Amino acid sequence: MNIPYTRHTLDNGLDVLIHEDHDCPIVAVNVWYHVGSKNEKPGRTGFAHLFEHLMFEGSEHYDRGYFQPLQEAGAQLNGSTNADRTNYWEVVPRNALELALWMESDRMGYLLPALTESKFENQREVVLNERRQNYENRPYGLAGMATVAALYPSDHPYHWMTIGAAEDIRAARLEDVRAFFQTYYRPPNASLALAGDVDTDAAVKLAGEYFGGLDAGDPLPPLDIPTAPEITLEQRLLLEDRVELPRLYLAWHSPPLFAENDAELDLVADVLASGKTSRLYRALVFDQRIATEVAASQNSREAGGYFQIIATAAPGRTLGELDHAIARVLDTFVAEGPTAPEMERCLAQAEANFIYRLQTVGGFGGKSDQLNAYNVFVGDPGFFDRDLERYRRVSPDAMQSAARRTLRPDARIALSVVPRGRVALALGGSESVSIS
Amino acid sequence: MPVNRAQLPPLGPDPPFRFPEIRRRVLANGLRVWTVEHHAVPLVSFLALLPVGAAADPPDRPGLAAVTGDMLDEGCGDLTALDLHDTLGRIGGHLDSEIGSDAMVLTLSSLARFADRAVALLADMLRRPRLERSDFERVRELRLNRLVQIRDMAPALADRAYTKLLYAEHPYGHLPIGTETSLHGMELAEVAAFHAAMFFPSRLTVIASGDATHDELANLVATAFGSWVPAAADADPVVDPAKLPVPPPPGERVALVHRADAAQSELRIGHVAAPRSTPDYHALLVLNMILGGQFVSRINMNLREDKGYTYGARTSFDFRRGPGPFTLHASVQSDATADSVLEALAEIEAIRGTRPPSPQELETGRAALTRGYPRNFETAEQISRAAAQLALYGLPDDYFSTFVPRVLAVGAHDVTRVARAHIHPSRLLTVIVGDREKVGASLARLNLGAVTEFTHA
Numbered sequence: 001m002n003i004p005y006t007r008h009t010l011d012n013g014l015d016v017l018i019h020e021d022h023d024c025p026i027v028a029v030n031v032w033y034h035v036g037s038k039n040e041k042p043g044r045t046g047f048a049h050l051f052e053h054l055m056f057e058g059s060e061h062y063d064r065g066y067f068q069p070l071q072e073a074g075a076q077l078n079g080s081t082n083a084d085r086t087n088y089w090e091v092v093p094r095n096a097l098e099l100a101l102w103m104e105s106d107r108m109g110y111l112l113p114a115l116t117e118s119k120f121e122n123q124r125e126v127v128l129n130e131r132r133q134n135y136e137n138r139p140y141g142l143a144g145m146a147t148v149a150a151l152y153p154s155d156h157p158y159h160w161m162t163i164g165a166a167e168d169i170r171a172a173r174l175e176d177v178r179a180f181f182q183t184y185y186r187p188p189n190a191s192l193a194l195a196g197d198v199d200t201d202a203a204v205k206l207a208g209e210y211f212g213g214l215d216a217g218d219p220l221p222p223l224d225i226p227t228a229p230e231i232t233l234e235q236r237l238l239l240e241d242r243v244e245l246p247r248l249y250l251a252w253h254s255p256p257l258f259a260e261n262d263a264e265l266d267l268v269a270d271v272l273a274s275g276k277t278s279r280l281y282r283a284l285v286f287d288q289r290i291a292t293e294v295a296a297s298q299n300s301r302e303a304g305g306y307f308q309i310i311a312t313a314a315p316g317r318t319l320g321e322l323d324h325a326i327a328r329v330l331d332t333f334v335a336e337g338p339t340a341p342e343m344e345r346c347l348a349q350a351e352a353n354f355i356y357r358l359q360t361v362g363g364f365g366g367k368s369d370q371l372n373a374y375n376v377f378v379g380d381p382g383f384f385d386r387d388l389e390r391y392r393r394v395s396p397d398a399m400q401s402a403a404r405r406t407l408r409p410d411a412r413i414a415l416s417v418v419p420r421g422r423v424a425l426a427l428g429g430s431e432s433v434s435i436s
Numbered sequence: 437m438p439v440n441r442a443q444l445p446p447l448g449p450d451p452p453f454r455f456p457e458i459r460r461r462v463l464a465n466g467l468r469v470w471t472v473e474h475h476a477v478p479l480v481s482f483l484a485l486l487p488v489g490a491a492a493d494p495p496d497r498p499g500l501a502a503v504t505g506d507m508l509d510e511g512c513g514d515l516t517a518l519d520l521h522d523t524l525g526r527i528g529g530h531l532d533s534e535i536g537s538d539a540m541v542l543t544l545s546s547l548a549r550f551a552d553r554a555v556a557l558l559a560d561m562l563r564r565p566r567l568e569r570s571d572f573e574r575v576r577e578l579r580l581n582r583l584v585q586i587r588d589m590a591p592a593l594a595d596r597a598y599t600k601l602l603y604a605e606h607p608y609g610h611l612p613i614g615t616e617t618s619l620h621g622m623e624l625a626e627v628a629a630f631h632a633a634m635f636f637p638s639r640l641t642v643i644a645s646g647d648a649t650h651d652e653l654a655n656l657v658a659t660a661f662g663s664w665v666p667a668a669a670d671a672d673p674v675v676d677p678a679k680l681p682v683p684p685p686p687g688e689r690v691a692l693v694h695r696a697d698a699a700q701s702e703l704r705i706g707h708v709a710a711p712r713s714t715p716d717y718h719a720l721l722v723l724n725m726i727l728g729g730q731f732v733s734r735i736n737m738n739l740r741e742d743k744g745y746t747y748g749a750r751t752s753f754d755f756r757r758g759p760g761p762f763t764l765h766a767s768v769q770s771d772a773t774a775d776s777v778l779e780a781l782a783e784i785e786a787i788r789g790t791r792p793p794s795p796q797e798l799e800t801g802r803a804a805l806t807r808g809y810p811r812n813f814e815t816a817e818q819i820s821r822a823a824a825q826l827a828l829y830g831l832p833d834d835y836f837s838t839f840v841p842r843v844l845a846v847g848a849h850d851v852t853r854v855a856r857a858h859i860h861p862s863r864l865l866t867v868i869v870g871d872r873e874k875v876g877a878s879l880a881r882l883n884l885g886a887v888t889e890f891t892h893a
Binding site for chain 2: 125
């Protein structure tokens with residue numbers, strides 16, 4: 001399995017990646033900008049994402065909203081921001097490829113002349129409402145913020161979540177938008193992937209016509225990310241929330257994306273909590289019935305990852321009980337490593353997941369997004385094979401030692417989220433935190 | 437050559453699209469097998485559609501169909517629940533189970549080289565679930581815990597109140613998950629009886645798609661399901677919501693579900709509307725695109741892009757065998773609750789005639805449906821799901837190929853006509869999940885009479 005592609009770098013530094021797939025008469029247009037919330041500064045959090053919203057409000061040569069002409073052409077489109085990157089995509093019928101390139105290139109080159117105070121203020125309100133809907137008004141919605149704030153010191157850009165703090169979003173100014181655009185929304189800091197029913201030569205020519213004339217701009221400022229200090233003493237935190245059942249969030253620093261032990265820990269997470277036969281699900285939900293759900297994940301990012309286990313207590317159970325049960329499972333895993341059937345299952349699932357990701361040309365995920373991810377993060381759009389190989393060569397010993405090194409009891413953040421007024425359900429000795 | 441930025445490039449002709457061919461056969465036991473070839477990636481997908489959903493719950497046992505569905509992967513044949521999931525893991529399987537009002541759908545995808553094991557497993561889950569007591573008790577407990585958690589989820593609270601008020605005792609009047617009272621009283625024997633009465637091969641359609649030939653796919657299904665001879669002679673009949681009287685509009689016009697300190701108000705506005713079988717189906721789709729079915733629709737452009745009251749607002753017609761709801765969904769900032777409702781009601785009223793669709797709105801609404809149509813047939817699972825709609829609603833074999841011309845035939849006058857025929861402002865119910873202290877006083881401005889406070893048992 002692979003994603004055959006060609007890469008052409010325009011004179012202004014923009015990478016153009018093309019993958020032909022003629023099964024369905026559609027084309028995915030996917031643009032990554034290598035900027036995310038990790039490029040923000042304390043006091044101005046949430047800005048990269050607010051900026052993403054403004055990219056849909058029109059640009060100099062078509063200033064009546066970004067959606068109208070594309071939806072009229074039958075496109076599906078969206079964008080997203082995370083700590084490391086911002087992406088924008090359209091999936092269009094093949095006859096609308098040129099339209100999508102026109103629109104994407106116009107906002108890459110000419111966003112600012114169309115930007116107004118009223119658009120800015122409107123989208124600031126929309127983003128504040130997005131924050132209310134997806135975080136403030138959602139059970140456990142603030143737990144992620146409390147976790148990353150404890151994992152990283154306040155001058156580290158992973159200290160805050162991409163949505164940002166409400167007061168920072170309110171404090172954002174139009175001048176900040178201009179500076180941000182001029183700094184980061186540059187062809188050399190972007191990658192354009194086209195996947196689907198296209199002819200490579202024609203697509204390269206079109207992309208060159210639309211994007212080739214855009215100004216490369218100044219070199220990007222260096223990104224100086226402080227090293228997060230190692231956690232050597234367990235930190236227990238408590239958050240009271242409007243929830244019915246208490247939930248425990250355990251988090252540890254872990255290797256960055258594609259670094260040594262990243263794939264191993266991904267598979268450790270599968271063995272621990274993916275499916276009913278996984279160790280934590282089986283112990284906590286299936287056999288002991290002390291939890292209603294459990295999840296584990298290796299969240300790997302460019303400048304560092306974190307491994308997380310989340311478990312929700314069944315009614316009448318405390319988070320202390322869950323913690324003991326989780327500790328027993330982790331101790332056994334660290335002592336013995338994965339079994340042969342566990343290796344067979346997690347490798348089959350990993351391979352299947354790679355293939356499931358190849359089913360679509362675009363959207364959130366899909367082949368175009370994958371090509372850009374590899375290009376932006378490792379400089380090699382053809383990394384697919386090596387990525388899969390990372391998983392295939394994982395040994396039981398390597399999983400065991402990665403778990404032993406990472407999941408240390410003294411190196412974790414333990415956040416208890418409990419129903420308001422029920423602090424006795426939390427882990428003992430937890431310190432109350434306040435997040436808004 | 438410099439590009440012309442004075443105007444947008446023309447689109448050129450729409451590309452032709454050939455719909456994937458569906459081949460159909462019926463096994464001796466009455467099970468329908470549909471096959472679709474899709475060779476893009478080495479995966480297969482088997483979808484089993486049973487037209488028995490939450491509407492088939494006994495009136496005093498809401499949630500029974502969903503619990504039965506949940507028990508299917510808790511062990512089958514010789515496999516315990518853990519054996520079953522171990523097997524799934526080893527074939528790279530993805531099992532997805534959904535229950536709606538009208539149907540249960542079980543989808544199992546796997547690596548193509550394990551197709552025989554995947555389909556055998558699917559057949560056993562449907563035919564021979566073990567239905568063991570300890571598994572049942574755990575499943576029931578997990579569902580009860582889910583219901584407990586829903587008490588703090590604004591969207592779920594809104595859906596529950598809205599559904600109950602609109603449909604009352606009608607089979608559509610409860611969410612598939614059921615109620616705490618019902619689940620507490622549920623016995624394993626009821627699940628076993630429901631399974632025995634409802635799960636018949638003659639009632640199932642299995643849609644196999646993926647990286648194999650039609651014959652290979654059909655033979656795989658025939659091998660796995662062909663020996664299934666039901667114990668009873670006939671399946672128990674299922675209540676067909678299409679044949680029941682339409683529930684009358686509720687007495688209240690505005691209901692509030694109080695949620696102290698809510699950061700926003702969760703809104704549902706709507707009424708019982710048309711069934712899937714309506715001849716106005718395509719015109720209603722176009723109407724919905726213009727009103728609230730896409731980003732550039734009137735309601736989203738008004739509430740989000742003009743006012744900034746919300747992250748997004750949308751409308752939908754939930755087409756079912758019986759009359760499903762027409763609903764506006766949004767989560768809006770608390771101090772704009774009444775204004776949002778007033779704007780939404782005004783948009784709903786306007787599309788019935790005072791502001792008929794402009795030529796551009798009509799074009800955008802139709803084109804989003806027609807030009808975007810091929811996108812729905814990109815993966816094997818998408819194709820299976822699309823085909824399942826044909827099976828569930830008894831749509832004609834040429835349904836896909838007639839979709840685009842039928843949408844293109846919808847004119848501005850059709851949109852106005854179906855808006856008047858199917859949207860009735862005087863019947864609209866508004867449900868608000870929000871903080872009484874923050875929104876209560878402003879609701880008098882709606883002029884919709886007393887606000888009923890809806891509380892959950």
